[in-house]
Amino acid sequence: MTDANEYKCPCCGAKLEFNSTAQRMKCPYCDSEFDIETVQDYNEQLNESTGDDMSWDSEAGSEWEDGETSNMRVYSCKSCGGQIIAEQTTGASFCPYCNNPVIMAGTFSGDLRPDLIIPFKLNKDAAKSAYEKYISGKSLLPKVFKDQNHIEEIKGLYVPVWLFGAQADASMCFRAESKKTWSDANYYYTETSYYQAVRKGKIAFDHVPVDGSEKMPDDLMESIEPFDFTQAVPFKTAYLSGYLADKYDVSSADSIARANERIKKSTEAAFAATVRGYDTVRCESSAVKLNGGKAQYALYPVWILNTDWNGTKYTFAMNGQTGKLVGNLPADKGKAAAMFLGITGGVGFGLSLLWILLHMLTGG
Amino acid sequence: MGGIFVCFLIGLIIACAVVLPKLSALKTVHKQSGASDYTVKDSMKFTENRDTFLNTKVEKRPRNTQTTAQRR
Secondary structure (H helix, E strand, O other), X not given: OOHHHOOEOOOOOOEOEEXXXXXXXXXXXXXXXXXXXXXXXXXXXXXXXXXXEOOOEOOOOEOOOOOXXXXXXXXXXXXXXOEEEEEOOOOOOEOOOOOOEEEEEEEOOOOOEOOEEOOOXXXXXXXXXXXXXXXXXXXXXXXXXXXXXXXXXXXXXXXXXXXXXXXXXXXXXXXXXXXXXXXXXXXXXXXXXXXXXXXXXEEEEEEEEEEOOXXXXXXXXXXXXXXXXXXXXXXXXXXXXXXXXXXXXXXXXXXXXXXXXXXXXHHHHHHHOOOOOOOEEEEEEEEEEXXXXXXXXXXXXXXXXXXXXXXXXXXXXXXXXXXXXXXXXXXXXXXXXXXXXXXXXXXXXXXXXXXXXXXXXXXX | OHHHHHHHHHHHHHHHHHHHHHHHOOEXXXXXXXXXXXXXXXXXXXXXXXXXXXXXXEEEEEOOOOHHHHHO
């Protein structure tokens, strides 16, 4: 015998049994009773999910044209191993990721040509003033982060990203409950109504970015999203003039898992948001299949500033298009302790004086 | 003496309320949870969208558990 004829109780998940007296399916654990058709339909929906199928056509980028890269140079960082591309006239002397000196490794060759680029919209002055504004109210930030000479080191970097777009076909099954309570002279009553919500359909995603650089922290790149993709243009080397660019070192195939994770989560959230009017909703099964999945290779503009403090590197990044800036910055423990003790002591002392004064006045 | 202790306790609470938000404001890096920014507008279409009523269960519990003790 297989489990084919086993039916789960929609209320508690236990195995249902046929009650010959009631001619209905009955749960031996929670005593719930159901019509046979209802139970069959409920369990069919649950078992229908055939798992996720999230495959992609991950071939992105194109070949460089003859002579297109002749003016581009590759600079290699001996410290972190990062490889930076810059035009010959722009040059590069320090690694934007670790601030260590870089050496010219030669002319650029190989690798894929980006399909698209979002050009920098905010210049260095805008990035510097945004950074200054960002740190101005942060009194616990160590002084080195506010140093003008250090702020000058902010660099414009094109970060490689893989863009994924696909139509997600999803089949989801939810269990929903709504509760009603009342009471009489002797008892409190809780009436729980159980529902099954089925949602099948499709939703499309376009240009979901995944960081293609190993040196650039993924969470940092995701924190400065979203980028306005309507301003993306076909890639031309001219856009690199005056800026540094990173070569991708995480392939599109290796980036798929993260794209899938984000798309699946948003698909489930979008479908779940349509199950309304209940007190609790729980997803019981979910299957997402991708259709027409395609990847593109693009360069996104980021202003980046690294600061070494107490032997740790702190990176600040700003979206070079929208100006959104983020960074996990450290706190000066001395300043934090002084502020904490100062407030505790000041307020405590002030209130104590007031309290003693009140006691003296009232003769207590 | 107890009053002075309370005064410094209030100071401690105010210090926490001032310093802790300043510390958390220094951390702004957060991984994205999904891809909702990249959903194609009006692309969500359902081929099946139904809610089925399954069952209703009523549970009851005594209103006053102290009744027995009170009777004694």
